[in-house]
Amino acid sequence: MGSSAQAREAARWAEQRGARYLDGAVMAIPSAIGTEEVVLLHSGPEGDFAAHKSTLNALGTVTYLGADHGLASLYDVAGLAMMWSVLNAWLQGTALLRTAGVDAATYATFARQMAAGVADWLPGYAEQIDADSFPPEVATLETDARAMAHLIEESEAAGINTELPKLIKAMADRAMAAGHGGEQYPVLIGEFMHLAVAVTKVHTMAGYRT
Incomplete structure (x- = not known):
């Protein structure tokens, strides 16, 4: 579990090295992985999300939140607050x-x-x-x-x-x-x-x- 600041820093680190970075958060218990009950939150470049969406779909219900890499982490903790x-x-x-x-x-x-x-x-x-x-x-x-x-x-x-x-x-x-x-x-x-x-x-x- 990382913070939104850590996600943004990881994205900068990856970009500086020519890599692509997509951040994500899993809103589920481990035994639910692979079912529709799992909510998978993703943030980062939309193109990167689209390129891997079919693979991510195998893990649960995927949601794209926006280009800001920190959004997945923020939505995660906001959901926990609820x-x-x-x-x-x-x-x-x-x-x-x-x-x-x-x-x-x-x-x-x-x-x-x-x-x-x-x-x-x-x-x-x-x-x-x-x-x-x-x-x-x-x-x-x-x-x-x-x-x-x-x-x-x-x-x-x-x-x-x-x-x-x-x-x-x-x-x-x-x-x-x-x-x-x-x-x-x-x-x-x-x-x-x-x-x-x-x-x-x-x-x-x-x-x-x-």
């Missing part, structure tokens, strides 16, 4: 309901419906992020923050871990303090971008381009 976030949210809910005698299998059915419903929001939320405009079409961040507080209260009363909901609530609180309480939930993208913005500023001050 996976862990969904699983951790499910574990939080499972722990809460187990205190009331509800087993994990029973909650899993409901949780799956919730996850599918949230997934349907993504295209619309993505449009808001790309437009940098977050009108409250469904609910305001302030409304969501009240629900977050309710989850924390219920979790504390049940005696289960509250680190995850408190982390999310802290991010919402910072966004609201910055004046975004009347906007829709994806306005929190600003909280996730903070480190990137800080690094960009440091590089700009140092005279580097990012």
Whole structure:
């Protein structure tokens, strides 16, 4: 497993030596290799991908992401962020309901419906992020923050871990303090971008381009 920076460096190294480089990431467990369930991510020159696509197809379902060699690695970790976030949210809910005698299998059915419903929001939320405009079409961040507080209260009363909901609530609180309480939930993208913005500023001050 390598980083996007390492992929780009490997591409430069190969080019300097007259070689071609195509980066890839495998989104699957080893036993699934060779089946359609495997998602194979590739990035680099499109011509190089096209030349080897028939061979790569034997390993699973291939996807070409773009010319930037680092994209496969970035999509890989972005996918893992989704996976862990969904699983951790499910574990939080499972722990809460187990205190009331509800087993994990029973909650899993409901949780799956919730996850599918949230997934349907993504295209619309993505449009808001790309437009940098977050009108409250469904609910305001302030409304969501009240629900977050309710989850924390219920979790504390049940005696289960509250680190995850408190982390999310802290991010919402910072966004609201910055004046975004009347906007829709994806306005929190600003909280996730903070480190990137800080690094960009440091590089700009140092005279580097990012």
